[in-house]
Amino acid sequence: MILVRAPLRISFVGGGTDIPAFYRTYPGRVVSTTIDKYVYLVINPTPLIDKVSARYSQSETVTHPSKLQHTRIKAMLMDLGITNNIEIGSFASLPAKTGLGSSSSFSVALAKGLHAHKGKRLSPREAAEAASRLEIELLKEPIGKQDQYAAAHGGINLFQFNADGSVIVEPLLLDFKKRAEFEKSLILFYTGLTRNASDVLKDQKKQIGKKREMYKTLSDSALEFRDKLLAGDIKGLGEMLHETWRHKKQLSTKVSNTTLNSLYDAGIKAGAWGGKVLGAGGGGCLLFVASPKKHSDIRRRVRAAARKAKLADFQEIPFSFVDSGTDVLFNNDSHVRV
Amino acid sequence: MRDYIDKHMRELTVALEHVPADEIAKAIRTIQRTFERDGRIYIFGNGGSLSLATHWVSDFNKTVFSHNLKKHVKRFQAIRLPSTEEEYSAWANDEGHDMVFLGPLQNYLQDTDCVIAISSSGNSTNIVKAISYAKKRHVPVIGLSGFDGGKLNKLADVKILVDTEKGRYDLVESAHAAILHLITKYFQDSFEHALQYAKKPRKIASLTRGK
Numbered sequence: 001m002i003l004v005r006a007p008l009r010i011s012f013v014g015g016g017t018d019i020p021a022f023y024r025t026y027p028g029r030v031v032s033t034t035i036d037k038y039v040y041l042v043i044n045p046t047p048l049i050d051k052v053s054a055r056y057s058q059s060e061t062v063t064h065p066s067k068l069q070h071t072r073i074k075a076m077l078m079d080l081g082i083t084n085n086i087e088i089g090s091f092a093s094l095p096a097k098t099g100l101g102s103s104s105s106f107s108v109a110l111a112k113g114l115h116a117h118k119g120k121r122l123s124p125r126e127a128a129e130a131a132s133r134l135e136i137e138l139l140k141e142p143i144g145k146q147d148q149y150a151a152a153h154g155g156i157n158l159f160q161f162n163a164d165g166s167v168i169v170e171p172l173l174l175d176f177k178k179r180a181e182f183e184k185s186l187i188l189f190y191t192g193l194t195r196n197a198s199d200v201l202k203d204q205k206k207q208i209g210k211k212r213e214m215y216k217t218l219s220d221s222a223l224e225f226r227d228k229l230l231a232g233d234i235k236g237l238g239e240m241l242h243e244t245w246r247h248k249k250q251l252s253t254k255v256s257n258t259t260l261n262s263l264y265d266a267g268i269k270a271g272a273w274g275g276k277v278l279g280a281g282g283g284g285c286l287l288f289v290a291s292p293k294k295h296s297d298i299r300r301r302v303r304a305a306a307r308k309a310k311l312a313d314f315q316e317i318p319f320s321f322v323d324s325g326t327d328v329l330f331n332n333d334s335h336v337r338v
Numbered sequence: 339m340r341d342y343i344d345k346h347m348r349e350l351t352v353a354l355e356h357v358p359a360d361e362i363a364k365a366i367r368t369i370q371r372t373f374e375r376d377g378r379i380y381i382f383g384n385g386g387s388l389s390l391a392t393h394w395v396s397d398f399n400k401t402v403f404s405h406n407l408k409k410h411v412k413r414f415q416a417i418r419l420p421s422t423e424e425e426y427s428a429w430a431n432d433e434g435h436d437m438v439f440l441g442p443l444q445n446y447l448q449d450t451d452c453v454i455a456i457s458s459s460g461n462s463t464n465i466v467k468a469i470s471y472a473k474k475r476h477v478p479v480i481g482l483s484g485f486d487g488g489k490l491n492k493l494a495d496v497k498i499l500v501d502t503e504k505g506r507y508d509l510v511e512s513a514h515a516a517i518l519h520l521i522t523k524y525f526q527d528s529f530e531h532a533l534q535y536a537k538k539p540r541k542i543a544s545l546t547r548g549k
Contacts, residue, residue: 005375121449121475121476122476123476154371155367155371171364171367173360173363173364173366173367175524176524176527176528176531176532177531180531180532180535184535322374323367323370323371323374324370324371324374324375325371327375327449327450328449328450329375329376329450331449
């Protein structure tokens with residue numbers, strides 16, 4: 001049995017610039033961090049059962065992976081030529097579609113786990129690329145590579161997506177004081193609005209030609225964000241996010257909606273320096289940067305706005321940063337094959 | 339006499355000033371990641387470096403949390419290899435001295451672990467053998483080397499090189515001791531800070547799966 005753990009991520013700036021339509025002509029850049037919310041994947045070889053099983057919110061048992069409903073498990077099993085005697089189960093700390101990158105975290109865990117099952121250990125970069133290939137090439141999802149890279153590597157990083165498809169990973173190494181100060185300034189809410197990242201991104205992708213200049217600004221602002229973070233200028237970071245959020249709102253009509261606007265405005269009115277919608281927008285989570293002194297006010301006001309908008313599943317998500325990426329936590333399968 | 343002492347102190351200061359800070363930061367991150375996945379840290383070296391390894395393990399496993407041992411239930415699991423003299427002698431006598439680190443490492447190593455290797459020349463065969471094995475397993479290797487870094491500095495994922503004239507074991511080992519103490523002190527301060535400024539835990543009540 002193999003147990004793999006992949007962290008979720010909070011993306012601060014530059015989302016959308018990791019799409020090839022953009023980075024083929026100008027470097028895309030994203031700053032993100034992994035957090036202590038995880039996707040877990042269990043891979044169990046079943047030598048005596050000539051079937052393929054996938055266990056998630058559904059439970060499927062089929063005679064060949066081509067018959068699976070779960071698109072990612074199906075595509076990756078087919079791609080790796082694993083056709084029988086395997087059972088795959090997934091577990092998560094949070095529901096899907098929160099905007100915390102969970103679907104790519106799942107893909108990285110799947111890539112790392114199934115390769116381990118075949119006796120091959122993937123480096124973070126290999127795992128990120130394998131997951132990106134699965135989602136973008138095999139499944140034709142109109143998404144970028146930032147989430148796969150974030151989940152595979154772990155920690156606070158600046159990712160740069162180059163025209164030739166290569167990715168530069170720059171870890172932003174903060175000492176514990178700066179790191180704790182930044183972490184304590186953040187407050188995260190699940191809005192209860194779910195969205196399909198692909199829909200928003202498809203819409204954004206269509207408009208990339210028109211909005212190229214704005215994307216360039218977004219990409220460059222990732223560098224500014226890095227510099228402010230390393231300098232410990234948390235207020236500056238918050239204010240930057242506020243600017244970026246306003247920029248992004250113009251990118252696609254689906255990135256924001258009245259409900260989200262009302263929650264966001266409530267947070268700003270309560271004293272947040274800035275904030276953003278996490279993920280591709282249209283729902284998911286809302287993140288604020290604010291002095292910890294303002295957090296209880298923000299909590300109260302944003303909660304009230306959520307009640308008014310009748311968001312039944314609205315809820316705060318407490319979290320901590322983590323440094324670890326996607327790890328095989330347990331493997332008694334391919335015992336020490338080197 | 340005074341000149342001799344001053345000269346040595348200056349040389350040591352210069353050697354310390356040239357240690358790449360980014361690599362120490364990476365070493366700290368590597369250890370933090372190992373802690374997060376409940377992995378173990380294996381550390382080893384020859385001669386004086388072996389004593390540095392033993393010294394570090396005793397500091398790291400206990401002293402890091404000394405400010406409040408009761409509140410830190412989860413602690414580091416750092417282990418010096420070989421962990422007993424008997425094991426050392428058995429591997430050396432039966433399998434050859436090249437196997438004293440690789441032998442035990444093969445027994446213990448899991449994917450969740452990390453390795454710290456200390457070698458002034460960076461070229462000791464037993465060290466190079468052990469880290470080559472860890473590299474093949476994709477287990478991160480922190481290398482503390484001296485002189486020109488040798489093979490250890492080339493192979494290690496984290497390259498902590500104390501750049502000195504060849505043969506200056508005195509400077510290299512003193513600097514290694516300082517760096518290892520820095521790492522211990524960092525985690526000591528970090529965990530103490532985390533306790534002091536701990537956020538009150540907030541419960542996640544009703545986020546349900548599979549919507």
